Amino acid sequence: MVIGERRERRREREGEGRGVLPMRPLLLKGHERPLTTTHFNRQGDILVTCAKDHKPNVWFTENGERLGTLAGHNGAVMDCSLTWDSKYLLTASFDQTCKWFDIETGEMLFTWDMRSPCRSCDLAQGDRRALVVTDPFMGSKPTINVINVNKDGREHQDTEIVTKCIGDGKARIMKARWGPLNEYIVSVGEDMHVRKWDPLTGECIASNKIHDATINDLKWSKDMGYFITASTDRTAKLVDADSLEILKTYDTERPCNAASIHPVFDHVIAGGGQDAAAVTTTSSKAGKFENVIFHKIFEDIIGTVKGHFGPVNDISWSPDGRTFASGAEDGYVRIHHMDDSYIREAEKQAKVYAPTG
16 A cells, blocks of 8 residues: 555656656566576566576566465576466476467476477467477487467376477577568577578578677567567677568677567667676676666667676567566576656657658
8 A cells, every 4th residue: 555655646747647656677586597588467467487496486566475386397498488368378498399388377388309409489360270390319310390389278288299490410490480471480599590491491591691609589560561689799689581681780798698679669688698608707887787778769878777697698678568578597586677767768769760641
């Protein structure tokens, strides 16, 4: 009740009705090992985090309360994907399995044995298919495996791999995501290329080398017309989905592990830092562990958000763009609710640069 009264007084004082909270980050300690993934649901009220400690956590984004922990994996959980209705979660782990969880009960419903360490996963639009990326292992090549998903089935699933998109050599595929209307799959990896794959035949239909070192991350824009990549070569790049040509380049001045496109404003955010092996001999300032916000069009740095004392491994905007979450090598998750001044300034800039006529 006291908190509610303080919020109302603050709204009246600023003359605003939005109720956007001050930018006081929520520091969440629910993992014992470095973070690998931060993933908002479609509504933005739930955040799922994965780490190398085997147990994904589910949080309420408004107050940072932990909804639950999902047990079942025996290795580092590297990626996850929520169904459209936020009822089920698909996870990919280094224990060579991909698992299907019920978010409401925390029950582990099904396990796909992929026989290779699983690095990435993504549910297709409609939640009827999924892709699972496996690392090269025991003579196998890096592969994007397409599987069928019984969304309504709590136990019975199809274990057969429908399509395999097989990479060249031993260069790991770091991330793969479904394209618009599930027409193709986009992947990035250690070979510095971005590739498009046909999910029906498994053939590579387009490829372009866009970085000079490993590409660590791939995230779509809201309209899925372009995506952003993050690379160890200290840059993040905006890439056209059709041509795979580079649209914009953001110099992060640090090895870049993750990047995300703002769903409303012309902003992107990137995070990373000095390699984890050298963190113990480096201060947080010298390691450049802060998150950096760029103007999407002009490529200028708008600001930085400090807090982590280890390299940032993943970062994501919420669907409404008023919150972002970051997970780092330090084992912490930070949820940042952007304050009123950021929202007002971003809206003002959007009006200034809005096309006329």
